[in-house]
Amino acid sequence: MNGWCDRSLGRGGTRLVLNIIIGCCIFWGSCEASAQPRAIAKNSIYFELLGNGFFYSINYERAFNQSLRARIGFMSGQFAYEAICSLIHCGQDDEDRFNLIPLMLNYTHGQGQHKFETGLGLAFTLSSKGEFDFDFNDVIIIDQTTKLVGAATIGYRFQPENRGMVFRAGFTPLFSDKGVLPWGGLTVGYAW
Numbered sequence: 001m002n003g004w005c006d007r008s009l010g011r012g013g014t015r016l017v018l019n020i021i022i023g024c025c026i027f028w029g030s031c032e033a034s035a036q037p038r039a040i041a042k043n044s045i046y047f048e049l050l051g052n053g054f055f056y057s058i059n060y061e062r063a064f065n066q067s068l069r070a071r072i073g074f075m076s077g078q079f080a081y082e083a084i085c086s087l088i089h090c091g092q093d094d095e096d097r098f099n100l101i102p103l104m105l106n107y108t109h110g111q112g113q114h115k116f117e118t119g120l121g122l123a124f125t126l127s128s129k130g131e132f133d134f135d136f137n138d139v140i141i142i143d144q145t146t147k148l149v150g151a152a153t154i155g156y157r158f159q160p161e162n163r164g165m166v167f168r169a170g171f172t173p174l175f176s177d178k179g180v181l182p183w184g185g186l187t188v189g190y191a192w
Contacts, residue, residue: 039162041063041161044189044190046189047188049187051153057075057102058074059073074100075100076098076100104121105121107119114157117157124147155171164190164191166190171184
């Protein structure tokens with residue numbers, strides 16, 4: 001794919017992002033250790049339109065405490081590949097696919113249902129070019145590319161303390177050594 005995500009962060013960039021994530025976990029964990037424990041919704045599942053999953057993603061999130069959450073998502077498909085290619089100008093083929101897996105650590109600040117949310121993470125991308133083999137009625141993969149890009153979140157989060165609907169909206173840029181792709185996203189889901 002030709003565009004901003006052609007190059008990965010590189011060894012130094014990946015190490016820097018991982019060190020920031022680990023440092024944030026230690027800092028946020030120590031801040032929460034002195035707070036009074038409250039019953040919170042530990043699990044969330046949600047659909048994100050745009051955002052860290054680039055075009056759309058299905059996500060699972062686990063709360064470690066009142067403020068710190070880890071998230072994994074998944075986005076895949078031909079439709080997504082075509083949409084991404086229209087933004088980053090890569091070649092198109094009927095059998096091309098693009099998969100993206102965002103891994104994020106998010107920190108929420110605020111009391112009650114309304115919170116300010118920030119987060120850092122990585123997005124693993126796998127794109128493949130394929131050709132349809134009429135003899136075997138199957139797709140033959142002729143090229144695969146795996147990349148690692150950085151991801152961030154700054155935005156608003158609505159979530160009841162115990163269980164209920166989750167709504168998120170925010171600025172969700174993706175970045176690599178080639179530059180920053182300014183992006184945003186909306187989330188709707190459920191927490192329990």
